[in-house]
Amino acid sequence: MGSRLPPSTCQNEAATGSIDPTKADIATLREQYKKVISWENKCIWFDKKQPQSTIYLPCHRWQAIVATHKHLLQEHERFFSRSQMPSASAAIRNVPFNYAMFDRMWRYGIYSPLELLHRNLSETLVHMLDFIDYVSSTLNRFLAFDPALGVVLYEQLGDVTRYRMAIERQDRKHWARISRYWYQKAADRNPNIGRIQHSLAVLSHSDVLQKLFYLTKAFVSVQPYPPGHGQATIDIFFDHWKNLPFQHDMAAHFVIVHSALLVNDSGDRFKTSANIFMSLLPRHVQRPRSLNQHEVYIMSCNIASILGYGTPEYQHMADHFSKQNSGAAASESTSVQKKADAIFLTFGTLSVLLRHSKFPNVVPGIHISLAFLWRVSFHRSVMEMLEVAVPWQAVTAFLNSLFSHDTAFSKIEDQNFPVGDYGTAAQLPEDLLIRGQVWSKFYYPESFLKDASGYGISLDELDQEEVVRKNRCLWLGVQIAKVS
Structure with missing residues (x-):
């Protein structure tokens, strides 16, 4: 040398x-x-x-x-x-x-x-x-x-x-x-390197939803971890669930559903587990206020399924989200049934969350779903593929429920990302979870996540977390309506 x-x-x-x-x-x-x-x-x-x-x-x-x-x-x-x-x-x-x-x-x-x-x-x-x-x-x-x-x-x-x-x-x-x-x-x-997310998945032993979140995030990061390289992790993780009896365990059925999507198995096992998962989810979201972010994990995994988990057809979808907007046709290489199953799971889950939006654990998951839909709205062919399945009436009802006497209309109608009274936007916990994913690339201002080790601005110093999240959701709703 x-x-x-x-x-x-x-x-x-x-x-x-x-x-x-x-x-x-x-x-x-x-x-x-x-x-x-x-x-x-x-x-x-x-x-x-x-x-x-x-x-x-x-x-x-x-x-x-x-x-x-x-x-x-x-x-x-x-x-x-x-x-x-x-x-x-x-x-x-x-x-x-x-x-x-x-x-x-x-x-x-x-x-x-x-x-x-x-x-x-x-x-x-x-x-x-x-x-x-x-x-x-x-x-x-x-x-x-x-x-x-x-x-x-x-x-x-x-x-x-x-x-x-x-x-x-x-x-x-x-x-x-x-x-x-x-x-x-x-x-x-x-935050953009999928290999590091894969390492976090390997070490997430106590929380199965967190483990699946990091695993799927690794595949849809800006610099994705190739699913082929992570096959051993996938096999070890999902083999544990293959022969378990169908129990009343929301997380177990959620894992089985994603296992079926990953191997392109659209049989009765997928349909049964998907329906049981969505029937058990309401009970889970009603738990006492929690910091475990399960609803964010769930929706992030579902979004990853729409993006193909990093399999070959994902690259075409990733190309869409690597640009701020596009009008090119979506890839047809994905199995039609697999695509339909991923869409059914994602927006079926969103419908459940919207029906239970009065529970505080739910709103972070709705927030990232709206952020995804906003990004999708800039890519006509992708939106055409998804829009029929989106529960638009429930989305509208949820957004209308957020308005109050102190709603800052000037902020939510502004084209720019909403900021607080001090001209600075507070980071929410879910921001730190979805950063680095290819679809969230253009959601945040360039310097927003620069201090990525925690909240850039203390939420106690500005608005309360719920108010910040409410304004974000309203802003996203307005932006989606403008693009549509």
Whole structure:
């Protein structure tokens, strides 16, 4: 692997005593880069030499493998430190990012040895624990040096912690919480990346609706996680539900319905489970006020089914939503029955929510449904496919019920996204869940979700959450009517 750093040009300047600091920095960085390359090649050689199956090696050989990869991480750390020296120019400071050094560090210095150690766990447990601790410390030192590196390193920390979760069975829940913490921080920095949503799905054990939400969101993200790559997760998740008796469990029937849609099974199992799910949903939405966002999870999963879950026909639909508006014809490659089933499920569920809109748990799910319909309204062919199934009368009745004496008509009739009295829009909990999905791409102003780690503006400082959500729903209703 050849060097792509700028060539050194300061060989003769030492004799004159007038070394250009920039050229000196380049020379120093170039020498350090050579060391990175040297140790990278050693690690690649080590990794290629090992078979893909379980192997036996004496303890000192495992120690040597771990030590070699640790040394590569040390050289990467020195390289980054020298690229960020106070005298370094902006071009030099950008070298680690321009040359994907953190991706290379992960691939050759972390991922490869972790996979090798994990394949041979009976012989390598002590070595793997030692290496995981070392990697975690190294990545945290990078973050301490520059917190902005979280955009790259949070996901790596989540992955490393998942390896620890896999080998320490007694503390599995503890390490799962830590891994989820890092992945959530990674998702806050990179909301468009489906791969991170898939990782969150893998770690969502206690809430089946949340797990299905993250799994389907991964497939319909702006940068989708290909369903083929997630097939193992899909199989493990849905196999658990295949042979269960039909119980009065709303979540179980909802999972069965989406399992049928994913495998294009439009038989009696789908119809029966869909009808039972919708009959049980009213009881669920009447639970005490909850922060678990189940109605948002449910509608998000249903929207993903309309978009094809990231299967080949989804790409054509994604192309529609990647533009602000379009008039091109919708794809006909999708099974007609599968498309009809997804539409039936989505708007049948919306009808149930609208009938029970007096319960506060329901309105966030209605809100994201209206946001989806507004985005659909800009794509004529997609709207033509859906509009017959939309419960428009119930939507109108719901919106009319939101008007009150203090309704700010100037805000809901404005073309611009509604903001509060202080000229700033408050983030709602569901905003942070649907961000990053391809269909929600143009719903929010460009800077609205810039502070994605939580509410950008405290709802207590502005309007109450219900008022903000009410105004959003009314604004969406007006915008849909304008476009239609």
